[in-house]
Amino acid sequence: MRLTATAMLVLMAAVFLFSRQYLGVHPAWGYVHAFAEAAMVGGLADWFAVTALFRHPLGVPIPHTAIIPENKDRIADTMAQFLRDNFLTPAVVARRMQAMNLARAMGDFLVKPPAAGPGGAQSRIGAGAAELFAGALESLDPERLGGQVRAGLKHQLDKLEVAPLLGQMLGAAIADKRHLPLLDAIVRWAGLTLEDNEAMVRAMIHERANALLRWTGLDERLANSVLDGLYKLLAEVLVDPNHPLRGKIEEGLEKLVHDLQHDSEMREKVERMKRELLDNPAVADWWQGVWERMRTALIAMARDPDSTMDGWFGSTLAELGAALQGDPRLQMQVNRFARRTAVGVATRYGGQIVQLVSETVRRWDARTITDRLENAVGRDLQFIRINGTLVGGLVGVTIHALVHIL
Template sequence: MRWTATGLLLAMGVLFFTTHGLVPAHPAWGYVNAFAEAAMVGGLADWFAVTALFRHPLGLPIPHTAIIPSNKDRIADTMAQFLQENFLTPAVVARRMSGMNVARAIGDFLVVSPDDQGADNRSRITGGAAELLAEVLESLDPDRLGNQVRAGLGRQLGKIDVSPLAGRMLENTMADQRHLPLINGFVRWAGLTLEDNEETVRSIIHERVNGVLRWAGLDKTISSNVLDGLYKLLAEVLVDPEHPIRGKIEEGLKKLAFDLQNDPETRARVEDMKSDLLENPAVAEWWMGVWERIRQSLIRRARDPNSELGNDMRVGLSDLGEALKQDPRLQTQINRFARRTAVGIATRYGSEIVTLVSETVKRWDATTITGRIESAVGRDLQFIRVNGTIVGGLVGMTLHFIVSFL
């Protein structure tokens, strides 16, 4: 456009000097010459005006030229003030945000359809989030982070009254008959333990009976009868759901469930046991080992693109996108939160944002700011030169017409 405007100006100059000697030959040449003369003047005037915005015409330090480079600091302050007054005021931000459905836009971004980029969008989000998680877990001190997590869990567990919770769990377990496998397992364990320690039992009985029985060899008979009786008892308890010992065990469990919920002394003992357990150094050492395994596992899964962690995150994002698209109440809550957040940012940090804009523009050198503004509006400015050339020519031809009839 610069070459077009300049070429048009040169063409008017050539036309002016070419037709200047032809004016007496015919009245029409007078109109042509007047058009070319005025067009040349108009084109030169607009060239001077456009050039003066960005630089000194022909390099001459004419006053009030190179306006933009000479006033870039004032332009920066004016731009910043305009931005703050017209865009970063709470009222403007709230009005603009009130017409935006941020939640729906996020939902459209996340949800998959056959012809959109929803899957790629979710993959980019999950990939970035997973890598960020891995970087955080690697950069932070594992011991310190583990202790912080343990302390946080300890504080939360300290607030929980474990005794009533355990009592209700035991009560519900018995109501659903889910305690029966535990009783059966305990009976089997008792039988196996007795079998593994038969010699110990026989030794105890041998030491407890008197010398006459040992001399007569009856201690072995007594120990065998005792062991056979215990095995028989355990077998009967195991196969008979109505065995009295089972009833005693269930009565004890019911009483324990009741005491855990209602007996202050039992609840206090449970709380003391919980506190002692949380403060036990062995538990802290055990937790640090567990935490290190969890940390390493999370890092490996975060860095593995085919891990279930990434797939679970993608599925979760897809479900979130569907909810954001379909649930008006959720959209209302998120849009309200986004609007309040944007207004809060404009209120608290609006001045810092415009200061950033102003200082950035001020740091640009004159050539940079001139080039950027000229590249943004330069084409339209060259149209001004073209229009000035044509309009000047038309005005000159009109004046020649008027003068011809005076």
């Protein structure tokens, strides 16, 4: 745009010189000459005005030129004052936030973002949320984060009395007969363990038998009898739901359920075991390993394009958006929270934000602030030069015509 405005000024100068040679040929050349002359004057005047905002025209330090570089500190203070008076006062923030239904707008966007569809904003929201989640997990110190999670769990478990809870769970399982498969599995495991260690049992019986039993060979018969009896007992317990041993086990479990809930000594014993377990360094090391594997797996899932995590995030955000859309009470709560947060930020940090703006602009050198403002509004300023050239030419033609008419 600067080249265009300059080229138009040069063109008017060329037309001015060319038309001057033909003024006596025809009266029309006088109008052309007047247009070019006034256009040059208007273009040069507006070039001077536009240039004087940002620098000294032609490098000559004419008074009241290079206005922006010479007054950048005052501009910084004015910008900061404008920001303070129109945006960062608590009353202004509260009034503007009062008229906004931020929760509804957020819900509309989450339910149907712009350009939603395959590969559109909806999928980008999910992918962005997944990437943000992965980045947060990566940026945090793994050991410190794992320690904080472990400390939080430990704190919650310290406050939780587990003995009554275990008693209630065990009692509910017994009442629904859900413990019977576990009891059968324990009996089968005992039988298999006995079979695998049969040689050790025989050796123990042989070692404890006296010399007479070993000399007569009765120790072997005794071992066989003991093993056969144990196998028979386990088989009977397994196939007979009314076996007396099962009844004894049931009585023991019922007593355990009662003691866990009502016996202070048993509850204290369980609490002591819980505290010893939580304070055990081996448990802390185990949890750190578990947490690190969980963290690594979550990061891999979030960054895997074939994973459904980004879709899960997207669907979760869409559900949140639907809730924000359709629940006026939730909208009111979210809007109230947003309004209080914004007012709190303006009250507590408004002065610091304004000071940051002022100090940042003050720290800019004259060249920086000139370039930034000129890049922001320079195109429109060059239009002023173009318009000045054209308007000046039209004014020149008008004055030339009035002179001849009057």
